[in-house]
Amino acid sequence: MQTMILANIPSPPQGVWHLGPLPIRAYALCIIVGILVALWLTQRRYTAMGGNSDTVWDAAIVIIPAGIIGGRIYHVATDYDKYFCADCNPVDALKITNGGLGIWGAVALGTIAVWVMFKVKGIPLGPFADAVAPGLVLAQGIGRLGNWFNQELYGAETTVPWALDIYYRVDEAGRNAPVSGVSTGEVIASVHPTFLYELIWNVLVCLFLLWAHQAWKLGHGRVFALYVAGYTLGRFFIENMRADEATMIFGFRINAIVSVVVFVIAVIVFLSLKKGQETPEEVDPKYQAKLAAEKETAAEGLESSSAGKNLHPYPKQ
Template identity: 90%
Template sequence: MILANIPSPPQGVWHLGPLPIRAYALCIILGILVALWLTVRRYTAMGGNPDTVWDAAIVVIPAGIIGGRLYHVATDYDKYFCADCNPVDALKITNGGLGIWGAVALGAIAVWVMFKIKGIPMGPFADAVAPGLVLAQGIGRLGNWFNQELYGAETTVPWALDIYYRVDAAGRNAPISGRSTGEIIASVHPTFLYELIWNVLVCLFLLWAHRAWKLGHGRVFALYVAGYTLGRFFIENMRVDEATMVFGFRINAIVSVVVFIIAIIVFFSLKKGKETPVEVDPKYHAALAEKQQEDGDEASESTDSSATPGKS
Protein backbone atom coordinates (compact mmCIF):
# COMPACT_ATOMS: atom_id res chain seq x y z
CA MET A 1 0.00 0.00 0.00
CA ILE A 2 1.32 3.42 -0.94
CA LEU A 3 1.27 5.65 2.13
CA ALA A 4 2.33 9.05 0.84
CA ASN A 5 3.74 9.65 -2.61
CA ILE A 6 5.56 12.76 -3.77
CA PRO A 7 3.58 14.51 -6.51
CA SER A 8 5.29 15.92 -9.58
CA PRO A 9 4.54 19.59 -10.34
CA PRO A 10 1.54 19.97 -12.66
CA GLN A 11 3.73 21.82 -15.14
CA GLY A 12 7.30 22.99 -15.65
CA VAL A 13 6.69 25.89 -18.02
CA TRP A 14 4.56 28.99 -17.65
CA HIS A 15 3.90 31.66 -20.25
CA LEU A 16 3.86 35.42 -19.83
CA GLY A 17 2.38 36.21 -23.21
CA PRO A 18 4.81 34.76 -25.77
CA LEU A 19 7.60 34.45 -23.16
CA PRO A 20 8.07 30.96 -21.66
CA ILE A 21 9.18 30.86 -18.03
CA ARG A 22 10.89 27.53 -17.43
CA ALA A 23 11.30 26.08 -13.95
CA TYR A 24 14.49 24.30 -15.01
CA ALA A 25 16.15 27.62 -15.89
CA LEU A 26 14.88 29.25 -12.68
CA CYS A 27 16.37 26.43 -10.59
CA ILE A 28 19.74 26.85 -12.29
CA ILE A 29 19.66 30.61 -11.71
CA LEU A 30 18.72 30.13 -8.05
CA GLY A 31 21.57 27.65 -7.62
CA ILE A 32 24.04 30.10 -9.16
CA LEU A 33 22.91 32.93 -6.87
CA VAL A 34 23.22 30.76 -3.76
CA ALA A 35 26.67 29.56 -4.84
CA LEU A 36 27.83 33.15 -5.45
CA TRP A 37 26.54 34.31 -2.06
CA LEU A 38 28.29 31.49 -0.20
CA THR A 39 31.51 31.83 -2.21
CA VAL A 40 31.76 35.57 -1.58
CA ARG A 41 31.36 35.01 2.16
CA ARG A 42 33.92 32.21 2.25
CA TYR A 43 36.53 33.76 -0.04
CA THR A 44 36.35 37.09 1.80
CA ALA A 45 36.69 35.34 5.18
CA MET A 46 39.76 33.53 3.85
CA GLY A 47 41.38 36.85 2.95
CA GLY A 48 40.50 37.12 -0.74
CA ASN A 49 39.19 40.08 -2.66
CA PRO A 50 35.38 39.73 -3.02
CA ASP A 51 35.56 41.43 -6.42
CA THR A 52 37.53 38.42 -7.65
CA VAL A 53 34.46 36.21 -7.10
CA TRP A 54 32.33 38.42 -9.34
CA ASP A 55 35.06 38.50 -11.98
CA ALA A 56 35.21 34.71 -11.86
CA ALA A 57 31.42 34.47 -12.13
CA ILE A 58 31.46 36.44 -15.38
CA VAL A 59 33.88 33.85 -16.76
CA VAL A 60 32.71 30.60 -15.18
CA ILE A 61 28.93 30.85 -15.64
CA PRO A 62 28.88 30.96 -19.46
CA ALA A 63 31.83 28.53 -19.65
CA GLY A 64 30.06 26.12 -17.28
CA ILE A 65 26.79 26.23 -19.21
CA ILE A 66 28.57 25.71 -22.54
CA GLY A 67 30.74 22.92 -21.15
CA GLY A 68 27.79 21.22 -19.50
CA ARG A 69 25.75 21.31 -22.67
CA LEU A 70 28.64 20.07 -24.82
CA TYR A 71 29.16 17.09 -22.50
CA HIS A 72 25.45 16.26 -22.52
CA VAL A 73 25.16 16.48 -26.31
CA ALA A 74 28.36 14.46 -26.79
CA THR A 75 27.25 11.64 -24.48
CA ASP A 76 23.63 11.66 -25.74
CA TYR A 77 24.31 12.53 -29.35
CA ASP A 78 21.69 10.05 -30.62
CA LYS A 79 18.98 12.32 -29.17
CA TYR A 80 20.03 15.21 -31.39
CA PHE A 81 21.71 13.71 -34.44
CA CYS A 82 19.52 10.95 -35.84
CA ALA A 83 17.21 10.50 -38.81
CA ASP A 84 14.18 11.87 -36.94
CA CYS A 85 16.06 14.35 -34.71
CA ASN A 86 16.34 18.10 -35.02
CA PRO A 87 19.97 19.15 -34.37
CA VAL A 88 18.72 22.60 -33.31
CA ASP A 89 17.38 20.96 -30.13
CA ALA A 90 21.00 20.63 -29.00
CA LEU A 91 20.94 24.37 -28.35
CA LYS A 92 17.77 24.31 -26.24
CA ILE A 93 19.37 24.26 -22.81
CA THR A 94 16.16 25.14 -20.96
CA ASN A 95 14.62 21.84 -22.09
CA GLY A 96 17.06 20.08 -19.78
CA GLY A 97 20.39 18.40 -20.25
CA LEU A 98 23.55 19.77 -18.66
CA GLY A 99 26.41 17.40 -17.87
CA ILE A 100 28.11 18.37 -14.64
CA TRP A 101 31.44 16.94 -15.81
CA GLY A 102 31.58 19.27 -18.80
CA ALA A 103 30.39 22.22 -16.73
CA VAL A 104 33.04 21.79 -14.03
CA ALA A 105 35.81 20.99 -16.52
CA LEU A 106 35.31 23.94 -18.89
CA GLY A 107 34.42 26.26 -16.01
CA ALA A 108 37.60 25.29 -14.14
CA ILE A 109 39.73 25.83 -17.24
CA ALA A 110 38.20 29.26 -17.84
CA VAL A 111 38.76 30.34 -14.22
CA TRP A 112 42.30 28.93 -14.24
CA VAL A 113 43.14 31.08 -17.25
CA MET A 114 41.63 34.15 -15.53
CA PHE A 115 43.61 33.54 -12.32
CA LYS A 116 46.80 33.00 -14.32
CA ILE A 117 46.30 36.36 -16.03
CA LYS A 118 45.58 38.07 -12.71
CA GLY A 119 48.48 36.31 -10.98
CA ILE A 120 46.30 35.03 -8.13
CA PRO A 121 46.54 31.53 -6.56
CA MET A 122 43.56 29.44 -7.65
CA GLY A 123 43.65 26.86 -4.83
CA PRO A 124 42.03 29.08 -2.18
CA PHE A 125 39.30 30.18 -4.59
CA ALA A 126 38.57 26.56 -5.53
CA ASP A 127 38.24 25.72 -1.84
CA ALA A 128 35.93 28.68 -1.31
CA VAL A 129 33.64 27.78 -4.19
CA ALA A 130 33.36 24.01 -3.56
CA PRO A 131 30.54 23.96 -0.94
CA GLY A 132 28.45 26.46 -2.89
CA LEU A 133 29.01 24.57 -6.12
CA VAL A 134 27.72 21.25 -4.82
CA LEU A 135 24.79 23.02 -3.15
CA ALA A 136 23.94 24.70 -6.47
CA GLN A 137 23.98 21.29 -8.15
CA GLY A 138 21.43 20.07 -5.60
CA ILE A 139 19.17 23.06 -6.20
CA GLY A 140 19.48 22.52 -9.94
CA ARG A 141 18.10 18.98 -9.51
CA LEU A 142 14.75 20.55 -8.66
CA GLY A 143 14.60 21.46 -12.33
CA ASN A 144 14.55 17.74 -13.16
CA TRP A 145 11.59 17.37 -10.80
CA PHE A 146 9.65 20.05 -12.69
CA ASN A 147 10.63 18.45 -16.01
CA GLN A 148 9.67 14.95 -14.81
CA GLU A 149 12.99 13.50 -15.94
CA LEU A 150 15.97 11.48 -14.67
CA TYR A 151 13.96 9.35 -12.26
CA GLY A 152 14.44 5.78 -11.09
CA ALA A 153 12.56 2.52 -11.47
CA GLU A 154 8.95 2.01 -10.41
CA THR A 155 8.56 1.46 -6.69
CA THR A 156 6.03 1.30 -3.86
CA VAL A 157 8.18 3.02 -1.20
CA PRO A 158 6.27 5.70 0.77
CA TRP A 159 8.33 8.48 -0.82
CA ALA A 160 7.75 7.34 -4.42
CA LEU A 161 7.45 10.08 -7.03
CA ASP A 162 4.27 10.19 -9.10
CA ILE A 163 4.88 10.92 -12.79
CA TYR A 164 1.91 12.57 -14.50
CA TYR A 165 0.75 12.43 -18.08
CA ARG A 166 1.15 15.93 -19.54
CA VAL A 167 -0.39 17.41 -22.66
CA ASP A 168 -0.07 20.68 -24.55
CA ALA A 169 -2.93 23.03 -25.50
CA ALA A 170 -3.80 20.80 -28.46
CA GLY A 171 -4.02 17.70 -26.25
CA ARG A 172 -0.79 16.19 -27.54
CA ASN A 173 1.70 14.42 -25.29
CA ALA A 174 4.20 17.01 -23.92
CA PRO A 175 6.18 15.57 -20.94
CA ILE A 176 8.23 18.74 -20.35
CA SER A 177 6.28 21.71 -21.68
CA GLY A 178 2.75 20.41 -21.15
CA ARG A 179 0.32 20.50 -18.25
CA SER A 180 -0.70 17.53 -16.11
CA THR A 181 -3.99 15.78 -16.76
CA GLY A 182 -3.89 14.27 -13.27
CA GLU A 183 -3.35 10.80 -14.68
CA ILE A 184 -0.44 9.00 -12.99
CA ILE A 185 1.78 7.15 -15.45
CA ALA A 186 4.06 5.57 -12.87
CA SER A 187 5.32 5.88 -9.29
CA VAL A 188 9.11 5.85 -9.30
CA HIS A 189 12.22 6.41 -7.19
CA PRO A 190 12.81 10.20 -6.91
CA THR A 191 16.48 10.14 -7.84
CA PHE A 192 16.44 13.94 -8.17
CA LEU A 193 15.62 14.07 -4.44
CA TYR A 194 18.29 11.53 -3.54
CA GLU A 195 20.94 13.61 -5.29
CA LEU A 196 19.64 16.86 -3.78
CA ILE A 197 19.87 15.41 -0.27
CA TRP A 198 23.31 13.92 -0.95
CA ASN A 199 24.61 17.23 -2.29
CA VAL A 200 23.37 19.14 0.75
CA LEU A 201 25.12 16.61 3.00
CA VAL A 202 28.34 16.96 0.98
CA CYS A 203 28.08 20.76 1.29
CA LEU A 204 27.74 20.56 5.07
CA PHE A 205 30.60 18.05 5.26
CA LEU A 206 32.90 20.34 3.25
CA LEU A 207 32.09 23.33 5.48
CA TRP A 208 32.96 21.22 8.53
CA ALA A 209 36.06 19.56 7.07
CA HIS A 210 37.54 22.85 5.88
CA ARG A 211 37.76 24.07 9.46
CA ALA A 212 38.17 20.83 11.38
CA TRP A 213 40.90 19.44 9.14
CA LYS A 214 42.43 22.84 8.33
CA LEU A 215 42.32 22.16 4.60
CA GLY A 216 43.73 24.43 1.92
CA HIS A 217 45.58 24.55 -1.40
CA GLY A 218 42.62 23.10 -3.31
CA ARG A 219 42.03 20.08 -1.07
CA VAL A 220 38.45 21.13 -0.24
CA PHE A 221 37.67 21.17 -3.95
CA ALA A 222 39.24 17.73 -4.40
CA LEU A 223 37.12 16.50 -1.49
CA TYR A 224 34.02 17.96 -3.14
CA VAL A 225 34.75 16.06 -6.36
CA ALA A 226 35.30 12.82 -4.44
CA GLY A 227 32.17 13.28 -2.34
CA TYR A 228 29.93 14.19 -5.25
CA THR A 229 31.12 11.36 -7.49
CA LEU A 230 30.73 8.81 -4.69
CA GLY A 231 27.02 9.57 -4.39
CA ARG A 232 26.52 10.10 -8.11
CA PHE A 233 27.78 6.60 -8.89
CA PHE A 234 25.03 4.92 -6.86
CA ILE A 235 22.29 7.37 -7.86
CA GLU A 236 23.23 7.14 -11.53
CA ASN A 237 22.78 3.38 -11.44
CA MET A 238 19.27 3.82 -10.03
CA ARG A 239 18.09 5.87 -13.01
CA VAL A 240 16.11 4.31 -15.85
CA ASP A 241 16.33 7.08 -18.43
CA GLU A 242 18.13 6.39 -21.67
CA ALA A 243 21.89 6.80 -21.43
CA THR A 244 24.98 6.09 -23.46
CA MET A 245 26.31 2.69 -22.43
CA VAL A 246 29.99 1.74 -22.40
CA PHE A 247 30.90 -1.91 -21.74
CA GLY A 248 27.39 -2.41 -20.42
CA PHE A 249 27.56 0.45 -17.89
CA ARG A 250 26.10 3.96 -17.98
CA ILE A 251 28.78 6.39 -19.09
CA ASN A 252 28.19 8.76 -16.17
CA ALA A 253 28.69 5.90 -13.72
CA ILE A 254 32.02 5.07 -15.35
CA VAL A 255 33.08 8.72 -15.32
CA SER A 256 32.13 8.90 -11.62
CA VAL A 257 34.48 6.03 -10.75
CA VAL A 258 37.37 7.45 -12.78
CA VAL A 259 36.97 10.99 -11.44
CA PHE A 260 36.55 9.71 -7.86
CA ILE A 261 39.88 7.90 -8.05
CA ILE A 262 41.60 10.94 -9.52
CA ALA A 263 40.09 13.21 -6.85
CA ILE A 264 41.33 10.97 -4.02
CA ILE A 265 44.85 10.90 -5.50
CA VAL A 266 44.84 14.69 -5.91
CA PHE A 267 43.53 15.20 -2.36
CA PHE A 268 46.45 13.31 -0.82
CA SER A 269 48.96 14.82 -3.26
CA LEU A 270 48.19 18.47 -2.58
CA LYS A 271 50.02 20.47 0.06
CA LYS A 272 48.68 20.15 3.59
CA GLY A 273 47.65 23.04 5.80
CA LYS A 274 45.77 26.27 5.17
CA GLU A 275 46.96 29.41 3.45
CA THR A 276 47.38 32.63 5.40
CA PRO A 277 45.17 35.54 4.28
CA VAL A 278 48.16 37.08 2.49
CA GLU A 279 48.83 33.81 0.64
CA VAL A 280 45.22 33.67 -0.51
CA ASP A 281 45.59 36.88 -2.53
CA PRO A 282 49.03 38.54 -2.24
CA LYS A 283 48.22 41.36 -4.67
CA TYR A 284 45.03 42.29 -2.83
CA HIS A 285 46.80 42.50 0.53
CA ALA A 286 49.70 44.43 -0.99
CA ALA A 287 47.20 46.96 -2.33
CA LEU A 288 45.48 47.17 1.07
CA ALA A 289 48.83 47.75 2.80
CA GLU A 290 49.73 50.45 0.30
CA LYS A 291 46.36 52.12 0.80
CA GLN A 292 46.77 52.04 4.56
CA GLN A 293 50.25 53.55 4.20
CA GLU A 294 48.89 56.35 2.01
CA ASP A 295 46.04 57.03 4.45
CA GLY A 296 48.55 57.10 7.30
CA ASP A 297 50.80 59.55 5.45
CA GLU A 298 47.84 61.81 4.66
CA ALA A 299 46.72 61.73 8.29
CA SER A 300 50.26 62.57 9.43
CA GLU A 301 50.52 65.49 7.02
CA SER A 302 47.15 66.78 8.15
CA THR A 303 48.26 66.62 11.80
CA ASP A 304 51.52 68.44 11.05
CA SER A 305 49.70 71.12 9.10
CA SER A 306 47.18 71.80 11.88
CA ALA A 307 50.00 72.01 14.43
CA THR A 308 51.94 74.68 12.44
CA PRO A 309 51.34 78.19 13.87
CA GLY A 310 49.63 80.55 11.46
CA LYS A 311 51.26 83.81 10.31
CA SER A 312 50.14 87.12 11.98
Protein backbone atom coordinates in the same frame (compact mmCIF):
# COMPACT_ATOMS: atom_id res chain seq x y z
CA MET B 1 -4.58 0.72 15.69
CA GLN B 2 -4.18 2.68 12.49
CA THR B 3 -0.86 2.91 10.65
CA MET B 4 0.08 6.30 9.18
CA ILE B 5 1.42 6.00 5.63
CA LEU B 6 3.14 8.93 3.97
CA ALA B 7 1.57 10.09 0.73
CA ASN B 8 3.61 9.88 -2.43
CA ILE B 9 5.51 12.95 -3.56
CA PRO B 10 3.54 14.63 -6.36
CA SER B 11 5.26 16.02 -9.43
CA PRO B 12 4.46 19.65 -10.25
CA PRO B 13 1.47 19.97 -12.61
CA GLN B 14 3.70 21.77 -15.11
CA GLY B 15 7.25 22.97 -15.59
CA VAL B 16 6.71 25.77 -18.09
CA TRP B 17 4.54 28.87 -17.87
CA HIS B 18 3.93 31.46 -20.56
CA LEU B 19 3.86 35.22 -20.26
CA GLY B 20 2.46 35.92 -23.70
CA PRO B 21 5.00 34.46 -26.15
CA LEU B 22 7.71 34.23 -23.47
CA PRO B 23 8.14 30.78 -21.85
CA ILE B 24 9.16 30.76 -18.18
CA ARG B 25 10.90 27.47 -17.47
CA ALA B 26 11.26 26.14 -13.93
CA TYR B 27 14.44 24.32 -14.98
CA ALA B 28 16.12 27.60 -15.92
CA LEU B 29 14.84 29.36 -12.79
CA CYS B 30 16.32 26.64 -10.56
CA ILE B 31 19.69 26.99 -12.28
CA ILE B 32 19.59 30.78 -11.83
CA VAL B 33 18.74 30.48 -8.13
CA GLY B 34 21.56 27.96 -7.70
CA ILE B 35 24.04 30.31 -9.37
CA LEU B 36 23.00 33.23 -7.16
CA VAL B 37 23.34 31.15 -3.98
CA ALA B 38 26.75 29.89 -5.10
CA LEU B 39 27.93 33.44 -5.83
CA TRP B 40 26.76 34.67 -2.43
CA LEU B 41 28.46 31.85 -0.53
CA THR B 42 31.64 32.03 -2.62
CA GLN B 43 31.98 35.77 -2.08
CA ARG B 44 31.61 35.40 1.70
CA ARG B 45 34.17 32.61 1.83
CA TYR B 46 36.73 34.12 -0.56
CA THR B 47 36.75 37.54 1.11
CA ALA B 48 37.04 35.88 4.54
CA MET B 49 40.14 34.09 3.23
CA GLY B 50 41.68 37.39 2.12
CA GLY B 51 40.59 37.57 -1.51
CA ASN B 52 39.12 40.45 -3.44
CA SER B 53 35.33 40.27 -3.82
CA ASP B 54 35.63 41.76 -7.32
CA THR B 55 37.50 38.62 -8.36
CA VAL B 56 34.41 36.53 -7.61
CA TRP B 57 32.28 38.59 -9.99
CA ASP B 58 35.00 38.49 -12.66
CA ALA B 59 35.15 34.72 -12.31
CA ALA B 60 31.35 34.45 -12.54
CA ILE B 61 31.39 36.22 -15.91
CA VAL B 62 33.80 33.55 -17.13
CA ILE B 63 32.49 30.45 -15.33
CA ILE B 64 28.75 30.75 -16.03
CA PRO B 65 28.86 30.76 -19.85
CA ALA B 66 31.75 28.28 -19.92
CA GLY B 67 29.86 25.97 -17.55
CA ILE B 68 26.69 26.07 -19.63
CA ILE B 69 28.59 25.42 -22.85
CA GLY B 70 30.69 22.65 -21.30
CA GLY B 71 27.66 21.03 -19.71
CA ARG B 72 25.76 21.02 -23.00
CA ILE B 73 28.74 19.65 -24.94
CA TYR B 74 29.09 16.76 -22.48
CA HIS B 75 25.36 15.99 -22.63
CA VAL B 76 25.24 16.01 -26.43
CA ALA B 77 28.45 13.96 -26.68
CA THR B 78 27.20 11.26 -24.30
CA ASP B 79 23.65 11.22 -25.76
CA TYR B 80 24.57 11.91 -29.36
CA ASP B 81 22.00 9.41 -30.68
CA LYS B 82 19.23 11.76 -29.49
CA TYR B 83 20.48 14.56 -31.74
CA PHE B 84 22.31 12.90 -34.63
CA CYS B 85 20.16 10.13 -36.04
CA ALA B 86 18.05 9.58 -39.15
CA ASP B 87 14.93 11.13 -37.59
CA CYS B 88 16.71 13.69 -35.37
CA ASN B 89 17.14 17.41 -35.85
CA PRO B 90 20.76 18.38 -35.01
CA VAL B 91 19.59 21.91 -34.18
CA ASP B 92 18.00 20.47 -31.02
CA ALA B 93 21.52 20.08 -29.64
CA LEU B 94 21.59 23.85 -29.16
CA LYS B 95 18.30 24.01 -27.23
CA ILE B 96 19.65 24.09 -23.68
CA THR B 97 16.32 25.35 -22.30
CA ASN B 98 14.85 21.90 -23.00
CA GLY B 99 17.14 20.35 -20.41
CA GLY B 100 20.28 18.32 -20.74
CA LEU B 101 23.38 19.72 -19.02
CA GLY B 102 26.13 17.35 -17.90
CA ILE B 103 27.80 18.46 -14.67
CA TRP B 104 31.10 16.87 -15.73
CA GLY B 105 31.40 19.09 -18.79
CA ALA B 106 30.23 22.16 -16.86
CA VAL B 107 32.85 21.75 -14.13
CA ALA B 108 35.62 20.81 -16.57
CA LEU B 109 35.21 23.71 -19.00
CA GLY B 110 34.35 26.14 -16.20
CA THR B 111 37.54 25.18 -14.36
CA ILE B 112 39.67 25.58 -17.48
CA ALA B 113 38.16 28.98 -18.23
CA VAL B 114 38.68 30.35 -14.72
CA TRP B 115 42.21 28.86 -14.59
CA VAL B 116 43.09 30.92 -17.66
CA MET B 117 41.54 34.01 -16.07
CA PHE B 118 43.52 33.58 -12.85
CA LYS B 119 46.71 32.99 -14.85
CA VAL B 120 46.18 36.29 -16.63
CA LYS B 121 45.48 38.08 -13.35
CA GLY B 122 48.43 36.43 -11.61
CA ILE B 123 46.29 35.13 -8.73
CA PRO B 124 46.54 31.61 -7.22
CA LEU B 125 43.57 29.45 -8.26
CA GLY B 126 43.66 27.05 -5.29
CA PRO B 127 42.13 29.36 -2.67
CA PHE B 128 39.34 30.43 -5.02
CA ALA B 129 38.59 26.79 -5.90
CA ASP B 130 38.31 26.02 -2.18
CA ALA B 131 36.01 29.00 -1.69
CA VAL B 132 33.70 28.03 -4.54
CA ALA B 133 33.40 24.29 -3.80
CA PRO B 134 30.62 24.31 -1.14
CA GLY B 135 28.52 26.79 -3.09
CA LEU B 136 29.00 24.82 -6.30
CA VAL B 137 27.70 21.54 -4.91
CA LEU B 138 24.83 23.37 -3.21
CA ALA B 139 23.93 24.98 -6.55
CA GLN B 140 23.90 21.52 -8.12
CA GLY B 141 21.40 20.41 -5.49
CA ILE B 142 19.15 23.39 -6.16
CA GLY B 143 19.41 22.71 -9.88
CA ARG B 144 18.06 19.19 -9.31
CA LEU B 145 14.71 20.76 -8.45
CA GLY B 146 14.51 21.61 -12.15
CA ASN B 147 14.51 17.88 -12.91
CA TRP B 148 11.52 17.53 -10.57
CA PHE B 149 9.57 20.12 -12.56
CA ASN B 150 10.62 18.43 -15.81
CA GLN B 151 9.66 14.96 -14.53
CA GLU B 152 13.06 13.54 -15.50
CA LEU B 153 16.02 11.68 -14.02
CA TYR B 154 13.97 9.41 -11.80
CA GLY B 155 14.45 5.82 -10.74
CA ALA B 156 12.58 2.55 -11.10
CA GLU B 157 9.00 2.06 -10.00
CA THR B 158 8.61 1.57 -6.26
CA THR B 159 6.09 1.35 -3.42
CA VAL B 160 8.18 3.22 -0.82
CA PRO B 161 6.20 5.92 1.08
CA TRP B 162 8.28 8.69 -0.51
CA ALA B 163 7.74 7.50 -4.10
CA LEU B 164 7.43 10.19 -6.76
CA ASP B 165 4.23 10.26 -8.84
CA ILE B 166 4.86 10.94 -12.52
CA TYR B 167 1.89 12.58 -14.26
CA TYR B 168 0.71 12.34 -17.83
CA ARG B 169 1.13 15.80 -19.38
CA VAL B 170 -0.37 17.16 -22.56
CA ASP B 171 -0.02 20.35 -24.60
CA GLU B 172 -2.85 22.62 -25.75
CA ALA B 173 -3.62 20.24 -28.62
CA GLY B 174 -3.91 17.27 -26.24
CA ARG B 175 -0.67 15.69 -27.39
CA ASN B 176 1.77 14.02 -25.02
CA ALA B 177 4.25 16.66 -23.71
CA PRO B 178 6.18 15.35 -20.66
CA VAL B 179 8.26 18.51 -20.16
CA SER B 180 6.31 21.44 -21.57
CA GLY B 181 2.76 20.17 -21.07
CA VAL B 182 0.22 20.40 -18.24
CA SER B 183 -0.76 17.48 -16.02
CA THR B 184 -4.05 15.69 -16.61
CA GLY B 185 -3.97 14.29 -13.09
CA GLU B 186 -3.35 10.77 -14.35
CA VAL B 187 -0.44 9.04 -12.60
CA ILE B 188 1.71 7.13 -15.07
CA ALA B 189 4.03 5.58 -12.48
CA SER B 190 5.32 5.93 -8.92
CA VAL B 191 9.13 5.92 -8.95
CA HIS B 192 12.22 6.52 -6.84
CA PRO B 193 12.85 10.31 -6.66
CA THR B 194 16.53 10.11 -7.53
CA PHE B 195 16.57 13.87 -8.08
CA LEU B 196 15.71 14.21 -4.38
CA TYR B 197 18.36 11.70 -3.33
CA GLU B 198 21.01 13.69 -5.17
CA LEU B 199 19.69 16.98 -3.80
CA ILE B 200 19.98 15.68 -0.22
CA TRP B 201 23.43 14.23 -0.90
CA ASN B 202 24.65 17.52 -2.36
CA VAL B 203 23.45 19.48 0.67
CA LEU B 204 25.23 17.01 2.97
CA VAL B 205 28.44 17.34 0.92
CA CYS B 206 28.17 21.14 1.15
CA LEU B 207 27.84 21.01 4.95
CA PHE B 208 30.72 18.53 5.18
CA LEU B 209 32.99 20.77 3.09
CA LEU B 210 32.20 23.81 5.25
CA TRP B 211 33.11 21.80 8.34
CA ALA B 212 36.19 20.05 6.91
CA HIS B 213 37.69 23.28 5.58
CA GLN B 214 38.12 24.61 9.10
CA ALA B 215 38.37 21.40 11.13
CA TRP B 216 41.05 19.89 8.91
CA LYS B 217 42.70 23.23 8.00
CA LEU B 218 42.40 22.53 4.29
CA GLY B 219 43.79 24.76 1.57
CA HIS B 220 45.66 24.84 -1.74
CA GLY B 221 42.70 23.35 -3.64
CA ARG B 222 42.09 20.39 -1.31
CA VAL B 223 38.51 21.48 -0.50
CA PHE B 224 37.70 21.44 -4.21
CA ALA B 225 39.26 18.00 -4.61
CA LEU B 226 37.21 16.81 -1.64
CA TYR B 227 34.08 18.22 -3.27
CA VAL B 228 34.75 16.27 -6.46
CA ALA B 229 35.38 13.06 -4.49
CA GLY B 230 32.30 13.54 -2.32
CA TYR B 231 29.97 14.36 -5.18
CA THR B 232 31.13 11.49 -7.40
CA LEU B 233 30.85 9.01 -4.53
CA GLY B 234 27.15 9.74 -4.12
CA ARG B 235 26.54 10.16 -7.85
CA PHE B 236 27.81 6.62 -8.54
CA PHE B 237 25.15 5.00 -6.38
CA ILE B 238 22.34 7.38 -7.38
CA GLU B 239 23.21 7.04 -11.07
CA ASN B 240 22.75 3.28 -10.85
CA MET B 241 19.26 3.79 -9.41
CA ARG B 242 18.06 5.82 -12.40
CA ALA B 243 15.76 4.23 -14.94
CA ASP B 244 15.98 6.79 -17.75
CA GLU B 245 17.73 6.07 -21.01
CA ALA B 246 21.51 6.48 -20.93
CA THR B 247 24.55 5.71 -23.02
CA MET B 248 25.94 2.34 -21.92
CA ILE B 249 29.58 1.19 -22.04
CA PHE B 250 30.32 -2.45 -21.27
CA GLY B 251 26.89 -2.73 -19.72
CA PHE B 252 27.33 0.23 -17.36
CA ARG B 253 25.87 3.73 -17.51
CA ILE B 254 28.49 6.16 -18.78
CA ASN B 255 27.96 8.59 -15.90
CA ALA B 256 28.58 5.79 -13.40
CA ILE B 257 31.87 4.96 -15.11
CA VAL B 258 32.88 8.62 -15.18
CA SER B 259 32.03 8.87 -11.46
CA VAL B 260 34.45 6.08 -10.59
CA VAL B 261 37.28 7.47 -12.73
CA VAL B 262 36.85 11.04 -11.47
CA PHE B 263 36.54 9.86 -7.85
CA VAL B 264 39.88 8.05 -8.04
CA ILE B 265 41.56 11.07 -9.64
CA ALA B 266 40.08 13.41 -7.01
CA VAL B 267 41.35 11.27 -4.14
CA ILE B 268 44.84 11.14 -5.64
CA VAL B 269 44.83 14.92 -6.13
CA PHE B 270 43.57 15.50 -2.58
CA LEU B 271 46.38 13.38 -1.11
CA SER B 272 49.06 14.98 -3.31
CA LEU B 273 48.21 18.64 -2.77
CA LYS B 274 50.04 20.76 -0.21
CA LYS B 275 48.68 20.60 3.32
CA GLY B 276 47.70 23.57 5.45
CA GLN B 277 45.84 26.79 4.71
CA GLU B 278 47.05 29.86 2.88
CA THR B 279 47.65 33.20 4.56
CA PRO B 280 45.71 36.20 3.17
CA GLU B 281 48.91 37.27 1.39
CA GLU B 282 49.06 33.89 -0.36
CA VAL B 283 45.38 33.97 -1.31
CA ASP B 284 45.68 37.24 -3.24
CA PRO B 285 49.13 38.89 -3.03
CA LYS B 286 48.23 41.89 -5.20
CA TYR B 287 45.04 42.68 -3.31
CA GLN B 288 46.69 42.36 0.10
CA ALA B 289 49.57 44.58 -1.06
CA LYS B 290 47.01 47.15 -2.18
CA LEU B 291 45.24 47.02 1.21
CA ALA B 292 48.57 47.39 3.02
CA ALA B 293 49.49 50.40 0.88
CA GLU B 294 46.11 52.02 1.54
CA LYS B 295 46.48 51.41 5.26
CA GLU B 296 49.98 52.91 5.24
CA THR B 297 48.76 55.96 3.32
CA ALA B 298 45.89 56.42 5.77
CA ALA B 299 48.31 56.13 8.71
CA GLU B 300 50.65 58.71 7.19
CA GLY B 301 47.73 61.06 6.64
CA LEU B 302 46.68 60.66 10.26
CA GLU B 303 50.22 61.39 11.47
CA SER B 304 50.41 64.52 9.29
CA SER B 305 47.08 65.70 10.64
CA SER B 306 48.22 65.15 14.21
CA ALA B 307 51.51 66.96 13.56
CA GLY B 308 49.60 69.92 12.14
CA LYS B 309 47.49 70.20 15.24
CA ASN B 310 50.58 70.14 17.45
CA LEU B 311 51.89 73.35 15.82
CA HIS B 312 49.43 75.33 17.92
CA PRO B 313 49.24 73.50 21.23
CA TYR B 314 47.64 76.48 23.03
CA PRO B 315 44.41 78.21 22.12
CA LYS B 316 44.58 81.84 20.93
CA GLN B 317 44.04 84.51 23.63
